[in-house]
Amino acid sequence: MTLLRRVRESFSLQLGVALLVVVLLLAVIGAGTWLVTADAVREDVQVKLVSQSEAEANGLTEWFDSNRLFVRLLSDDDVFQQGSDPEIRDYLQRQVSTEDFEVLALHYVDMRENRVLVSTVAAAENESIADRPWTSRLRFQDFQDVYVSEPYTTPRGEAVVAFVSPTGDVNGALVAVVDVSEIGESFRSPIAGTVTRVIDSRGIVVFSEDPDERLQPYLADESAIPEALVRAVDGESGFQQDSLKERELDHDVVTAYAPVAGTDWVVIMQAPTASAYAVLDRIVVGIVAFVALALAGVLAVALTFGRTTTRAVSDLTETAQAYASGDYDAEPSLDRADELGTLAAQMRQMRDALQSRIAALETARGHAEQRKLQLQRLLANLPVVLFVVAPDGRFEDVQGRTPEGTFALVDAIGDRVEDRFGAYPELVETCHDALDGTPSSVTVDVEGGIYHVQVHPVTENGTVQQAIAVASDVTEERNREQQIQVLNRVLRHDLRNRLSVIVTYARHVADGVDDPELTDALDHIVAQSEELVETSEKARNVQHALEDADKSIDVAALADRTLEAFETAHPTVDVERSLPATAPARATIHLGLALEELLSNAVEHTDSDAPNVRVSVENRLSQVTLVVEDDGPGMPDAEQRAIISGEEKPLAHSSGLGLWFVYWLVTAAGGQFEFDESSLGGLAVRLSFPRAEG
Incomplete structure (x- = not known):
């Protein structure tokens, strides 16, 4: 006896194999759950960091654009071409006091002489701007251009960025000095320990949560170029598992980066790997605990219920085999209060119900035979013939009154419809349409009378099993319809024509009669006749409406x-x-x-x-x-x-x-x-x- 056969025939072996499969499945499920969860956690960390870096980059872009637009709008004012120095100073003071930006000062400068002409800071007027870090790089393409400097530190230790826009005069320019010391403090950290920096294309830290890092090289090795910087300058946002910065730190980090549109700045967010993936450690502990508890439960079930369950199943199997062989006197010997005991009781009830059902079926079969005879007598007295056609086109059954002529089909069982209805191709086609799945009908004038034949397919699971046809004798109805059509034509056509003649003669007589009473009588005849003509005309309109x-x-x-x-x-x-x-x-x-x-x-x-x-x-x-x-x-x-x-x-x-x-x-x-x-x-x-x- 092969091992597979022994397992199939033994519930104990089946239970042992099932427990082994459960153990393997638990192990596979645990490993699979960890892998899927790990991928989901990594993807969540990546999405979270990249989304936050892009959000910070978008915030800087909005800050950058709003300040540039602010300076551009101020520099377009006519006061710089037509106003005096006091008027310009007053204009600049009003703008600083009403605007919503962190503007420390506004300077109106002469780019040719490199000095401040008018300023909101009185001490800055007539100062030279030649020592500003952005003066040598100041270039304008047209009057709509705005120059934005790199962040730098003022003599007072303030971290600022200069926005410079040309005014309408040839050498004039408006400089807005904007405080950026709090930008690094506004960065949000989606993961504990995350550090956010903004660096420019030279690798210099523009903004940072740590003020000491501001305007310092991002990497200790200034000749090294971070991959995130290269990709972000090209317009990409992304995520890295390792980076050059990680080598300078005492712990592993993951990095997300995003470009700041309109600048050469890049937002770089770095989170400790341990913090980013801390949830994975807790998941591993949970999965291991779950698998261990599940295995313990499986073993307990096997040791506690395996033996007794096997015996109970054997007893139920023997009883079921007895019922299958027709021995309804057998009974299961189980006396348990659990599901197996309930199953034994239900088997007893099933046996009793089966015995009752067999008796009921015997009675129903007798009733069905009686109803079949009644149906056959009914069909034999109705002017219809019912016949069944098999998929191969042969007659399977014929019921009803079978008159003389084409529909005398008493001996047609086994014949093909082409053999019986060969003289009426439209009738053969109707039967085959139904066998193809399409209900169809046809009226044929055959030997023995006029019959209307309706054929319907009988399908099961989408396949036509047979076609059932009902042939009704409509000879009397067709003759009556023809009689009605003739009568209708007479009433509509002949009656209308004759009434028209009556109207014409009545009018002619009325024209030649002087007696008022006769005239009234003739007028009444004309009116009644015209009303009948109108009624006939309306009947014709109704017929036309039908057509x-x-x-x-x-x-x-x-x-x-x-x-x-x-x-x-x-x-x-x-x-x-x-x-x-x-x-x-x-x-x-x-x-x-x-x-x-x-x-x-x-x-x-x-x-x-x-x-x-x-x-x-x-x-x-x-x-x-x-x-x-x-x-x-x-x-x-x-x-x-x-x-x-x-x-x-x-x-x-x-x-x-x-x-x-x-x-x-x-x-x-x-x-x-x-x-x-x-x-x-x-x-x-x-x-x-x-x-x-x-």
Whole structure:
């Protein structure tokens, strides 16, 4: 017996192997956790230091730009070209007293004579500037240029930077002496022990938290060039695990650097490695403790529960095997209060439930057989044939009444649909479309009558398993439809033509009759005939609406055109309109007839000499609604309900005939018809259609 097979067949060996795997997994997880955490901590330290160095660099850039802009704006004032020395002095004193910058002094100097002409410090006037450290390097490209000196120390021991900008005269310049002694003190330290310095491209410390380092070489070896300085001068921000400065210190450091835009200055932040990665030591201790406790717990579980659990599992296994072989008298001998004891009790319950389920299934099978017979009798008495087609195109089952002719399929099981329906290729194609996953239907005039066949695929996990078809005998319905079409044509065409003849003759007779009573009778005949002609015409419009339904139209544009024609024909009607720029809907091109009918209905059923009508179009997310409102007497609720329900039979009501026409026209086009109360005091009719694309 191989080792693998012995392990598979022994719960004890499986438990031992599982414990060994757990031990290995704990070790791997511990090591992996430390590696992942170490990488995360290093990345966090790098991001934290680089972000802070960039923030300090951005702060210096803002400080640099604000001082340069301050001096540039002051030097542009006309007082330096047109004012006297007292006026210039007064101007400079006002600027020093009101500005927000750390400006120690403002000097107006003559660059040709290298002396101070006017200053906010009285003792500095007429002093020579030739000994200033920046004088020899002072250069201007144009009058918009500003020179910024390197930090230097004044005779009074103040750390300053000079911002120099030319004035409008040829040799004049304005010098702002700015205090920088507190810049190094403002640096923030994201990690304990972090030291921040700002050095220039020469390797000189410009700013530092330690005042003694200011204006001193960054490295003791002045000929050495730090890599961070080279990269930052090229515009890069970055991070280093080691550096040249680290060799001069008595501890390891990590370094982050960032350039100060617009200068040759570089912000360098250095944090002790021990402080930066101190959290890693605590993580290692925690991981080791976790792994040790986990191993101890695993061993305790193995020694405490391994033996008894193995015995219990064996007992449950033997009972389950007995149930699998059909021996439902077997019972587990466990008498425990834990999960295994619960499992033994559930196995007993499962056995009892299984025995009950078997009995129930036997009963259900008898009922299913009975229902199957009932279904077969039902299908045998309905004018339908149901058949099932396999994926290979062969008949699997046939149910229902099987008449003579093409759909006499009693003996079709096993035949291919091409063999049975070969004379009707459209029917064969419909069956194969369903086997390809597409529901389809077709109406065929076959031997034995006219049948409408609907075929649907039956899928499982995305694969077509079979197709089920229902063939319905629609011979009587098709004959009745043809009869209705003939009757409709007679009523719409022949009746209208004959009524037109009656109207013509009645008018002719009325023109030749002098008897008032006969004239009134003939006029009544003409009016009634014209009303019947109008009703026939409206019926034809409804049929046209059915034929032209589901067309995309702009309801707003259609309403606008209809209202223009209506206003021309009815100048005394006050028409309000609220129309959007466009309102595309799926409706009918005959919608204008419905709007004309509603407008005419509003005018006809009012006692006012100047009726009010409001037409609005509402654009909504999924539908477009046309609303027609009037200030007339409204419409009784009974007549509204009759039209909405479609139950009224007499169509001779003068108040309802036009609205019936609108109702038929709108619903035939797939729209919705609603009554509402109008804010004008009368009736509001709402016609809603599905919104179209565009």
